[in-house]
Amino acid sequence: MSPAYRGFVGHFFLALSLFLLLLPGYAYEILSDDSLNSLPRASEDYDIHTGSLLSPILRTRVPGTEGHEAVLEHFANFFRTTLPKWNIELQNSTSTTPISKGKEVPFVNFIASRDPPGAPVGDVGRLTLVAHYDSKLTPTGFIGAIDSAAPCAIIMHAMRTIDAALDAKWTAMRTEGLDPSLEDEHGIQILFLDGEEAFDHWTDTDSLYGARSLAASWSSEFYPAMSTYKTPLSSIELFTTHWAYQSLAAAEERLRSLGRMKSASDQHWFPDSKKNSHDVIPLGGISDDHLPFLARGVEILHLIDFTPFKGFPPVWHTIEDDGEHLDMATVEDWGLVITAFAAEWMELEGYLDFEQQTKSQTESQSKSRRDEELEFEAEAIRLNKKTEL
Numbered sequence: 001m002s003p004a005y006r007g008f009v010g011h012f013f014l015a016l017s018l019f020l021l022l023l024p025g026y027a028y029e030i031l032s033d034d035s036l037n038s039l040p041r042a043s044e045d046y047d048i049h050t051g052s053l054l055s056p057i058l059r060t061r062v063p064g065t066e067g068h069e070a071v072l073e074h075f076a077n078f079f080r081t082t083l084p085k086w087n088i089e090l091q092n093s094t095s096t097t098p099i100s101k102g103k104e105v106p107f108v109n110f111i112a113s114r115d116p117p118g119a120p121v122g123d124v125g126r127l128t129l130v131a132h133y134d135s136k137l138t139p140t141g142f143i144g145a146i147d148s149a150a151p152c153a154i155i156m157h158a159m160r161t162i163d164a165a166l167d168a169k170w171t172a173m174r175t176e177g178l179d180p181s182l183e184d185e186h187g188i189q190i191l192f193l194d195g196e197e198a199f200d201h202w203t204d205t206d207s208l209y210g211a212r213s214l215a216a217s218w219s220s221e222f223y224p225a226m227s228t229y230k231t232p233l234s235s236i237e238l239f240t241t242h243w244a245y246q247s248l249a250a251a252e253e254r255l256r257s258l259g260r261m262k263s264a265s266d267q268h269w270f271p272d273s274k275k276n277s278h279d280v281i282p283l284g285g286i287s288d289d290h291l292p293f294l295a296r297g298v299e300i301l302h303l304i305d306f307t308p309f310k311g312f313p314p315v316w317h318t319i320e321d322d323g324e325h326l327d328m329a330t331v332e333d334w335g336l337v338i339t340a341f342a343a344e345w346m347e348l349e350g351y352l353d354f355e356q357q358t359k360s361q362t363e364s365q366s367k368s369r370r371d372e373e374l375e376f377e378a379e380a381i382r383l384n385k386k387t388e389l
């Protein structure tokens with residue numbers, strides 16, 4: 001029997017654009033109790049052996065390997081079949097690593113986004129949810145379930161849960177004669193970043209390969225717009241991120257009081273939520289994918305389990321960070337909290353209708369599951385052939 005860790009950690013952060021927070025008339029809209037009660041848990045789809053969201057990520061996925069390619073294909077397949085209205089992009093780069101003997105290793109960031117219909121691409125501020133999907137090279141066979149397969153699956157679940165409500169909202173706005181592109185320039189975006197882990201040991205150049213490349217690429221693309229919002233970083237950032245943090249804490253609190261949470265409730269996840277933003281001591285010292293974005297003035301809320309609270313679980317960066325060591329109640333609960341936060345941020349109260357949604361999703365998911373089964377069979381056949389050789 002393996003003791004399941006009753007906590008949760010992952011390289012997992014939410015990047016919040018400062019631009020969003022400063023939009024005139026912008027209002028974060030709290031979900032009603034009814035809506036919170038109706039949010040689906042992803043129980044089956046987080047099954048570590050058969051779940052359509054999580055199980056395909058629970059394998060080694062070191063950049064440049066076959067497992068890595070398969071996981072990338074899983075993401076693409078998920079968006080193609082379950083969220084076909086999302087725009088998918090891959091941002092590629094290569095780099096040598098301390099162990100690649102001068103060879104360039106490919107890194108592929110997976111980007112999926114959805115904007116209000118008709119909105120010019122440069123005018124949309126996007127709530128951005130980020131996790132890395134690569135796995136660490138060592139120890140051999142390392143799965144990285146908390147780091148960060150589970151956060152990827154949590155984000156996928158949250159996006160699929162709110163997708164139909166985005167449609168409903170934008171359609172309703174058009175019917176009422178409001179141009180969604182004028183009234184509502186909030187889009188939403190997820191980044192599954194590559195090459196977060198070090199190949200040898202963590203240094204500024206042996207880590208965050210994908211994040212560094214994407215931040216550099218996006219800053220040169222959007223430089224004039226970004227420069228408008230360059231403000232004294234530390235003060236404003238703490239003010240606004242603390243606000244987002246408190247919104248997440250409130251969602252957690254309400255979901256707990258509605259009896260929707262299954263994880264142990266002795267310790268809440270957001271210990272600083274009652275504090276005034278001035279009294280929060282910013283915790284530095286965690287190197288993760290947010291850093292290259294933070295350095296360029298992006299507003300970041302980095303969610304990570306950190307001492308003096310629970311700290312990283314003992315399985316972190318060991319062979320035991322696998323599916324069997326996930327505390328599924330906690331993973332599912334995070335799915336709910338992130339879904340609620342995203343729905344509130346996108347102001348979806350009144351548009352969440354899950355009766356309707358379950359039908360169409362079941363159809364597309366069983367299709368995508370069939371596709372995956374076929375792929376697995378094909379792969380099994382190929383592997384068999386290889387061992388016979």
Ligand SMILES: *[C@@H]1O[C@H](CO)[C@@H](O)[C@H](O)[C@H]1NC(C)=O
Nearest residue numbers: 072090091092093106107108
């Ligand atoms: C980026 O890499 C992926 C995976 O290797 C490849 O399929 C894709 O064509 C590449 N995209 C570009 C723009 O080079």
Ligand SMILES: [Zn+2]
Nearest residue numbers: 011136147197
């Ligand atoms: Zn890690």
